[in-house]
Amino acid sequence: MKLDSKIPDGPIAEKWDRHKFDLKLVNPANKRKYTVIVVGTGLAGASASASLAELGYNVKTFCIQDSPRRAHSIAAQGGINAAKNYQNDGDSVFRLFYDTVKGGDFRAREANVYRLAQISNNIIDQCVAQGVPFAREYGGLLANRSFGGAQVSRTFYARGQTGQQLLLGAYGALSRQVAAKKVTLFARRDMLELVLVDGKAKGIITRNLVTGDIEKHAGDAVILATGGYGNVFFLSTNAMACNVTAAMRAYKKGACFANPCFTQIHPTCIPVHGDYQSKLTLMSESLRNDGRVWVPKTIGDKRKPADIPDSERNYFLEEKYPSFGNLVPRDVASRNAKEQCDKGFGVGETGYAVYLDFKDAIARDGEDVIRKKYGNLFTMYEKITAEDPYKSPMMIYPASHYTMGGLWVDYNLMSTINGLFVLGEANFSDHGANRLGASALMQGLADGYFIIPYTLGAYLAKEKPGTVNTDHDAFTEASSDVVTTLDKLLSIKGKRTCDDIHRELGKILWDYCGMSRNEEGLEKAKTLVKNLKKEFWTNVTVPGTAAGMNQTLERAGRVAEFLDFSLMLLEDARTRRESCGGHFNDAFQTDENEALRDDEHFSHVAAWEYNGEDREPILHKEPLVFEHVTLSQRSYK
Amino acid sequence: MTKTINLTLKVWRQKNGNVKGRMETYEARGISTDMSFLEMIDVVNEGLILKGEDPIAFDHDCREGICGMCGAVVNGRPHGPEKGTTLCQLHMRHFDDGDEVVVEPWRSRAFKVIKDLVVDRSAFDSIIQAGGYISVNTGGAQDANAIPVPQNVAEKAMDAAECIGCGACVAACPNASAMLFVSAKVSQLALLPQGRPEAAGRVKAMVSKMDDMGFGHCGNERECEAECPKNISIVNIARMNREFIKASLK
Numbered sequence: 001m002k003l004d005s006k007i008p009d010g011p012i013a014e015k016w017d018r019h020k021f022d023l024k025l026v027n028p029a030n031k032r033k034y035t036v037i038v039v040g041t042g043l044a045g046a047s048a049s050a051s052l053a054e055l056g057y058n059v060k061t062f063c064i065q066d067s068p069r070r071a072h073s074i075a076a077q078g079g080i081n082a083a084k085n086y087q088n089d090g091d092s093v094f095r096l097f098y099d100t101v102k103g104g105d106f107r108a109r110e111a112n113v114y115r116l117a118q119i120s121n122n123i124i125d126q127c128v129a130q131g132v133p134f135a136r137e138y139g140g141l142l143a144n145r146s147f148g149g150a151q152v153s154r155t156f157y158a159r160g161q162t163g164q165q166l167l168l169g170a171y172g173a174l175s176r177q178v179a180a181k182k183v184t185l186f187a188r189r190d191m192l193e194l195v196l197v198d199g200k201a202k203g204i205i206t207r208n209l210v211t212g213d214i215e216k217h218a219g220d221a222v223i224l225a226t227g228g229y230g231n232v233f234f235l236s237t238n239a240m241a242c243n244v245t246a247a248m249r250a251y252k253k254g255a256c257f258a259n260p261c262f263t264q265i266h267p268t269c270i271p272v273h274g275d276y277q278s279k280l281t282l283m284s285e286s287l288r289n290d291g292r293v294w295v296p297k298t299i300g301d302k303r304k305p306a307d308i309p310d311s312e313r314n315y316f317l318e319e320k321y322p323s324f325g326n327l328v329p330r331d332v333a334s335r336n337a338k339e340q341c342d343k344g345f346g347v348g349e350t351g352y353a354v355y356l357d358f359k360d361a362i363a364r365d366g367e368d369v370i371r372k373k374y375g376n377l378f379t380m381y382e383k384i385t386a387e388d389p390y391k392s393p394m395m396i397y398p399a400s401h402y403t404m405g406g407l408w409v410d411y412n413l414m415s416t417i418n419g420l421f422v423l424g425e426a427n428f429s430d431h432g433a434n435r436l437g438a439s440a441l442m443q444g445l446a447d448g449y450f451i452i453p454y455t456l457g458a459y460l461a462k463e464k465p466g467t468v469n470t471d472h473d474a475f476t477e478a479s480s481d482v483v484t485t486l487d488k489l490l491s492i493k494g495k496r497t498c499d500d501i502h503r504e505l506g507k508i509l510w511d512y513c514g515m516s517r518n519e520e521g522l523e524k525a526k527t528l529v530k531n532l533k534k535e536f537w538t539n540v541t542v543p544g545t546a547a548g549m550n551q552t553l554e555r556a557g558r559v560a561e562f563l564d565f566s567l568m569l570l571e572d573a574r575t576r577r578e579s580c581g582g583h584f585n586d587a588f589q590t591d592e593n594e595a596l597r598d599d600e601h602f603s604h605v606a607a608w609e610y611n612g613e614d615r616e617p618i619l620h621k622e623p624l625v626f627e628h629v630t631l632s633q634r635s636y637k
Numbered sequence: 638m639t640k641t642i643n644l645t646l647k648v649w650r651q652k653n654g655n656v657k658g659r660m661e662t663y664e665a666r667g668i669s670t671d672m673s674f675l676e677m678i679d680v681v682n683e684g685l686i687l688k689g690e691d692p693i694a695f696d697h698d699c700r701e702g703i704c705g706m707c708g709a710v711v712n713g714r715p716h717g718p719e720k721g722t723t724l725c726q727l728h729m730r731h732f733d734d735g736d737e738v739v740v741e742p743w744r745s746r747a748f749k750v751i752k753d754l755v756v757d758r759s760a761f762d763s764i765i766q767a768g769g770y771i772s773v774n775t776g777g778a779q780d781a782n783a784i785p786v787p788q789n790v791a792e793k794a795m796d797a798a799e800c801i802g803c804g805a806c807v808a809a810c811p812n813a814s815a816m817l818f819v820s821a822k823v824s825q826l827a828l829l830p831q832g833r834p835e836a837a838g839r840v841k842a843m844v845s846k847m848d849d850m851g852f853g854h855c856g857n858e859r860e861c862e863a864e865c866p867k868n869i870s871i872v873n874i875a876r877m878n879r880e881f882i883k884a885s886l887k
Contacts, residue, residue, distance in 0.1 A: 051774075065698055066706065066757070067758065068762075075701055126775060131770075131794075131826050133829065136785075138787075142782055161703065164799075172769060172771070176766070185762070239700070278673075383726045449775045450775070499683065500683070541686060541687065543691055548652075548653055551692070
């Protein structure tokens with residue numbers, strides 16, 4: 001297999017415009033003859049569904065939840081970046097591009113990131129036109145804030161609920177197309193298989209989560225917008241239903257999976273507090289604009305935080321990174337918090353937490369100003385912990401949050417399977433080894449509103465519409481495979497629940513493939529996961545049947561895929577013998593414990609090809625070429 | 638401080654929409670007061686699964702109070718006793734050792750029970766499809782700052798836009814009316830200059846769809862506002878009524 005990224009020729013600033021002109025178009029009268037399947041209704045899936053339907057395609061849209069409005073994009077708090085330069089502080093498309101490539105520790109494609117930065121401005125225009133209630137200045141113009149790792153104010157926000165408002169905007173656009181009968185909506189559906197005909201993606205198999213029916217759906221192309229795999233760690237900031245199943249089904253049918261070891265551990269989450277815990281809650285990174293991160297200077301200092309004077313506090317981020325201070329990128333902030341706790345300076349019951357303190361900001365700006373900026377976050381913190389962050393500092397600790405890796409796609413967002421496109425967090429393309437704050441929403445909407453409407457057309461222009469229907473043998477075969485797997489899960493009748501096994505898997509990955517990794521640990525983790533996989537397939541218990549609603553069966557299927565996926569993730573981490581962004585290998589660090597890249601050997605995308613059950617996947621490398629940014633050691637000092 | 642409590646749960650069990658349901662009793666033992674209500678149900682369910690019994694089906698997803706997927710009536714109150722709190726953000730420290738806790742699904746003609754605590758809220762989607770959006774196609778929007786919106790107006794629109802579509806307002810209402818939900822979307826879009834061109838048609842279409850879907854009328858009981866986990870105000874209902882009258886007189 002040869003990976004062809006299909007990056008257009010020409011100067012970087014003109015690539016996308018030229019490419020759009022070169023792409024073939026589908027005649028408006030012919031668009032209605034095509035059916036497009038979209039799986040997922042987060043920012044990427046909802047915006048793609050709406051935009052494609054507006055163009056005239058017939059769209060079939062699927063989501064796991066009871067309504068498309070609930071996809072996990074809704075939980076994004078902080079904001080969305082755009083290079084508008086409304087604040088006159090020196091921002092530009094090139095600066096957003098540069099910051100994103102650098103923030104990703106030089107492991108993303110230049111051309112993709114440049115296009116993302118260009119499109120960022122259109123996204124804001126589009127969302128405002130839809131009625132997204134972004135924060136405003138008194139004069140009525142849009143407000144901005146600076147956000148994780150950026151020195152300009154380019155982040156647009158709607159209180160601490162930006163993702164919610166953007167998603168509801170896209171959901172509105174999608175709903176309008178449902179009313180226009182251009183989108184057919186299938187809620188409470190789990191995609192359990194991808195169907196290929198003559199090597200091309202032509203449909204999917206779903207399970208109706210209410211009736212249990214196994215359903216076949218045919219189309220002329222399939223778009224996966226199924227999110228990330230952060231739940232592989234069991235505890236993460238992802239929603240409970242977030243899973244890697246759709247991506248794994250595509251992978252097992254021939255789609256390469258790129259850079260799975262690039263996982264983002266977010267620095268500001270509420271610490272773990274018990275074994276029963278089902279998820280971790282993020283506290284928006286925007287809090288780091290005003291909050292100061294610290295630990296006591298003395299190990300085991302059990303005094304109340306208010307009783308510890310300034311001189312006995314270590315504001316370790318400000319100390320170590322004077323120019324960025326508390327605003328260093330997520331990977332850097334997370335690793336430093338872990339380092340402090342590993343050395344014994346951590347606070348709280350478990351010792352795995354650091355303080356995020358608003359005392360100085362409240363003294364400077366007043367409680368009202370802080371309440372206006374972060375009121376909902378402070379309330380959420382208090383609900384969960386029963387502590388008032390206006391009075392005592394928050395306690396935070398890093399948690400699995402976002403995954404930069406994903407299915408490999410070319411510049412047109414098509415995977416290595418013809419006709420299978422992948423959007424949003426589910427693909428790998430734009431964030432390199434670490435995603436900057438407020439960039440995920442930008443990428444999801446860029447893919448859905450402004451890229452796929454062009455690139456999908458170019459693919460369909462060469463395809464005859466409606467060539468395959470669900471009577472084809474490939475559908476019969478795929479649906480019987482699905483039934484076989486479900487029956488197998490139900491027949492084991494062992495002694496452990498799927499959550500119990502998932503929790504164990506999460507712990508293995510967190511311990512050996514979390515914020516820092518090493519050769520020995522990764523080898524050990526592979527053995528542990530292989531054993532756990534055996535344990536799962538011989539000792540899991542799933543009550544009930546496949547008919548009707550069976551939430552345990554849904555979860556069991558997801559855990560099975562997470563187990564297989566973990567082995568690929570561990571192998572990717574093991575073979576990337578360097579440190580970059582979210583992937584930190586202890587053996588590769590600078591004298592100051594920063595990630596040490598090896599550009600000579602690892603300036604590439606690692607794309608993994610499935611090679612059969614229980615066999616090591618095959619590695620393909622897409623070289624990354626940097627012509628517009630200079631590769632350098634990231635420095636935030 | 639962390640402590641553990643024991644509870645007796647009375648939970649609505651219903652195999653599917655075609656059969657009758659009934660209350661079942663379960664003991665929830667050793668529940669940490671730091672758990673969320675849903676984590677408490679997780680613990681009960683893990684016990685049921687290990688006994689080979691059917692666990693309690695319930696809707697949930699983000700578990701941080703924003704997706705609107707979770708919800709049940711706890712001791713007679715949608716999302717339980719805490720004000721401005723979704724069920725996933727309700728923590729067990731608000732219960733006492735030995736409490737009996739009654740857990741039921743949303744009750745409304747428009748929300749049919751699918752299984753146990755899971756109900757069908759697709760009627761809300763239908764109402765949004767009737768007009769809960771601004772009709773702009775992708776592309777071609779003018780520069781975002783070409784439409785100034787006074788800050789106080791943007792704030793009011795945002796107050797309304799915070800609705801998570803959970804359905805607690807319907808469950809709380811003696812008439813099972815969806816007025817709070819519908820008015821939140823109507824208000825958000827009617828307040829903003831971008832939403833004015835379609836305001837009249839939107840309010841008429843959405844109210845008419847709400848009636849079609851089997852929701853009741855508003856009787857000014859204000860139960861919806863009292864139970865809304867996002868504290869959406871009935872000011873929005875008043876605004877929707879004004880919009881509706883204006884639209885009807887046109």
